[in-house]
Amino acid sequence: QVQLQESGPGLVKPSQTLSLTCTVSGGSISSGSYYWSWIRQPAGKGLEWIGRIYTSGSTNYNPSLKSRVTISVDTSKNQFSLKLSSVTAADTAVYYCARGDITIFGVVGYGMDVWGQGTTVTVSS
Amino acid sequence: EIVMTQSPATLSVSPGERATLSCRASQSVSSNLAWYQQKPGQAPRLLIYGASTRATGIPARFSGSGSGTEFTLTISSLQSEDFAVYYCQQYNNWPPFGGGTKVEIK
Numbered sequence: 230q231v232q233l234q235e236s237g238p239g240l241v242k243p244s245q246t247l248s249l250t251c252t253v254s255g256g257s258i259s260s261g262s263y264y265w266s267w268i269r270q271p272a273g274k275g276l277e278w279i280g281r282i283y284t285s286g287s288t289n290y291n292p293s294l295k296s297r298v299t300i301s302v303d304t305s306k307n308q309f310s311l312k313l314s315s316v317t318a319a320d321t322a323v324y325y326c327a328r329g330d331i332t333i334f335g336v337v338g339y340g341m342d343v344w345g346q347g348t349t350v351t352v353s354s
Numbered sequence: 355e356i357v358m359t360q361s362p363a364t365l366s367v368s369p370g371e372r373a374t375l376s377c378r379a380s381q382s383v384s385s386n387l388a389w390y391q392q393k394p395g396q397a398p399r400l401l402i403y404g405a406s407t408r409a410t411g412i413p414a415r416f417s418g419s420g421s422g423t424e425f426t427l428t429i430s431s432l433q434s435e436d437f438a439v440y441y442c443q444q445y446n447n448w449p450p451f452g453g454g455t456k457v458e459i460k
Contacts, residue, residue: 275441275451275452275453275454276398276441276451276454277451278449278450278451325397325398327397333403334386334388334403334445335386335404336386336445336446338386338446338447339443339444339445339448339450340388340400340403340443340445341390341398341400342400342403342409344397344398344399345397346396346397347397
């Protein structure tokens with residue numbers, strides 16, 4: 230059964246770049262049946278979709294974050310990554326990586342059927 | 355832009371009772387609607403997709419219905435492990451998520 234695990238620094242200084250990696254185990258990140266997403270959740274608040282990458286390398290980002298976000302994939306390591314630049318305290322949140330299954334949702338969209346456990350990132354000096 | 359509105363924001367229910375959660379879309383999303391459950395300190399879990407199809411391993415007490423703009427998640431007999439926040443999501447268009455409904459113990 231596929232599992233996702235986020236990793237990266239739990240503390241980032243303001244104006245720096247937040248970098249997280251999601252390691253996929255139990256399945257191949259290269260399968261054309263899936264897309265790979267990042268979602269975040271500030272404490273006590275709702276879910277915010279950050280962006281996704283498909284196996285072709287094509288990406289889509291939240292319009293409000295687009296200028297600061299980069300999502301990439303490393304098929305040799307079965308990982309995908311998130312970079313968020315120029316962070317502020319407003320970027321403090323739990324960050325989740327997740328998989329979307331095209332056979333479930335029918336499209337490369339916003340649905341997620343498998344989630345990582347999440348990692349807390351705090352932006353503070 | 356499609357706006358997803360969930361109601362109520364908080365639902366107080368006794369164990370064993372039925373819970374009915376609503377989700378409304380500002381324009382039709384056909385049946386491209388999912389429901390997620392999130393317990394404190396945990397990642398969301400997919401419950402329902404296609405408005406009414408239970409995801410793998412989801413108990414039969416969870417059911418989804420609706421199409422177009424009006425959707426409902428029903429939990430037929432609430433168990434202790436069902437007290438959580440539930441999010442609806444239209445997964446074809448931006449932005450995806452509703453604001454959530456918290457189901458709490460009455």
